[in-house]
Amino acid sequence: MAKTDAAGAEKVLGSLISVFRNHGFEGASLSRFTESSGLVKPSLYHRFPRGKEEMALAALTEVDRIFATHVLAPIDCEGDPSQRLKLVRERLDKFYESGSQACLLETLSGVGTPPSVRAHVKNTLDFWIAKFTQLSKEAGIPAKEARVRAEGAVAAIEGALVISRAQENNREFKRSLESLSGRLLNR
Amino acid sequence: MAKTDAAGAEKVLGSLISVFRNHGFEGASLSRFTESSGLVKPSLYHRFPRGKEEMALAALTEVDRIFATHVLAPIDCEGDPSQRLKLVRERLDKFYESGSQACLLETLSGVGTPPSVRAHVKNTLDFWIAKFTQLSKEAGIPAKEARVRAEGAVAAIEGALVISRAQENNREFKRSLESLSGRLLNR
DNA sequence: GTCTATATTTGGATAGAC
DNA sequence: GTCTATCCAAATATAGAC
Numbered sequence: 001m002a003k004t005d006a007a008g009a010e011k012v013l014g015s016l017i018s019v020f021r022n023h024g025f026e027g028a029s030l031s032r033f034t035e036s037s038g039l040v041k042p043s044l045y046h047r048f049p050r051g052k053e054e055m056a057l058a059a060l061t062e063v064d065r066i067f068a069t070h071v072l073a074p075i076d077c078e079g080d081p082s083q084r085l086k087l088v089r090e091r092l093d094k095f096y097e098s099g100s101q102a103c104l105l106e107t108l109s110g111v112g113t114p115p116s117v118r119a120h121v122k123n124t125l126d127f128w129i130a131k132f133t134q135l136s137k138e139a140g141i142p143a144k145e146a147r148v149r150a151e152g153a154v155a156a157i158e159g160a161l162v163i164s165r166a167q168e169n170n171r172e173f174k175r176s177l178e179s180l181s182g183r184l185l186n187r
Numbered sequence: 188m189a190k191t192d193a194a195g196a197e198k199v200l201g202s203l204i205s206v207f208r209n210h211g212f213e214g215a216s217l218s219r220f221t222e223s224s225g226l227v228k229p230s231l232y233h234r235f236p237r238g239k240e241e242m243a244l245a246a247l248t249e250v251d252r253i254f255a256t257h258v259l260a261p262i263d264c265e266g267d268p269s270q271r272l273k274l275v276r277e278r279l280d281k282f283y284e285s286g287s288q289a290c291l292l293e294t295l296s297g298v299g300t301p302p303s304v305r306a307h308v309k310n311t312l313d314f315w316i317a318k319f320t321q322l323s324k325e326a327g328i329p330a331k332e333a334r335v336r337a338e339g340a341v342a343a344i345e346g347a348l349v350i351s352r353a354q355e356n357n358r359e360f361k362r363s364l365e366s367l368s369g370r371l372l373n374r
Numbered sequence: 375g376t377c378t379a380t381a382t383t384t385g386g387a388t389a390g391a392c
Numbered sequence: 393g394t395c396t397a398t399c400c401a402a403a404t405a406t407a408g409a410c
Contacts, residue, residue: 026210045386046394156343156346160346162290167309216402230375232404
């Protein structure tokens with residue numbers, strides 16, 4: 001039964017992530033969580049007693065897990081940096097559904113979001129930047145420049161998600177992924 | 188009195204822009220508009236009879252005006268492209284308050300925003316990209332590439348705003364402005 | 375053109391049965 | 393662990409006085 005419980009918990013977390021992505025902290029209502037997860041409000045409070053704030057923190061923790069164990073995991077493997085980055089690109093494309101899904105780092109960083117949640121967002125972003133920096137350094141880029149490149153690479157993806165959403169066209173998102181090798185490894 | 192009315196209208200529009208920037212469409216409540224503008228709800232409905240949707244459209248129209256007549260205006264002036272872009276950079280820095288203020292193109296493009304508002308966001312973004320494309324072409328970049336560069340430049344700014352907000356540090360925003368010359372004119 | 379007062383719906387949150 | 397039923401605050405929106 002432990003396995004079923006874990007699977008159920010993952011499904012609920014997926015619903016939370018989806019709603020927070022699409023509506024941000026303030027626009028994410030308990031009704032939308034019910035619609036998306038099938039659980040009514042008291043059931044959600046049973047799993048997350050401190051309410052919406054705890055739900056947002058749980059959603060971010062789940063994204064941390066997915067990024068560490070799946071999306072960015074190839075960075076810690078063997079092989080040449082360019083090949084590892086290719087895998088990361090594919091997984092980013094899948095995670096953001098080719099640019100049609102927003103990023104929690106964007107939608108949970110607004111001023112209407114509680115400080116505890118924004119602090120978690122900061123940590124999640126730091127981890128992503130650190131992993132990109134690590135890869136860039138492995139490709140021979142000096143530490144300080146690698147960090148700047150990593151921040152620029154993440155900014156390119158976040159900006160492309162905004163542009164693609166506003167244009168209702170994923171061209172810029174696709175270009176942001178194609179530009180990653182140049183940004184992190186080359187020149 | 189016409190002058191006073193116009194000034195009053197501009198002040199209210201400034202309040203709407205500020206609240207939509209900080210909270211997005213769904214998080215922007217009439218109480219926040221009251222707090223920011225000093226006008227109670229029935230007064231706001233007097234000016235914007237169709238409610239929040241009309242307020243968001245009015246905020247975007249005002250941003251269009253500011254961008255066309257102030258922020259991007261130097262692009263249509265005389266002088267070399269690099270000097271004109273320098274002015275645009277300064278005005279973008281001021282408009283986004285050195286990266287501490289979000290962009291309406293981001294906060295009004297989510298799925299919780301009404302279609303009419305999202306359509307306006309699309310047009311506002313198109314205008315910005317068109318102006319950057321124009322400048323890039325004037326610097327000798329072929330039309331098709333100039334358009335790609337313009338989209339990348341706007342994406343860099345939007346992404347930098349997200350990163351700077353999440354990090355509570357405007358370094359990436361400053362870098363995005365410094366990178367504009369290279370992105371639009373050089374190489 | 376702005377206000378007080380109010381109607382109505384949706385929001386977050388809890389008590390208690392099963 | 394999930395549900396029905398309920399509470400209270402906050403949301404959008406309007407009527408009508410000044």
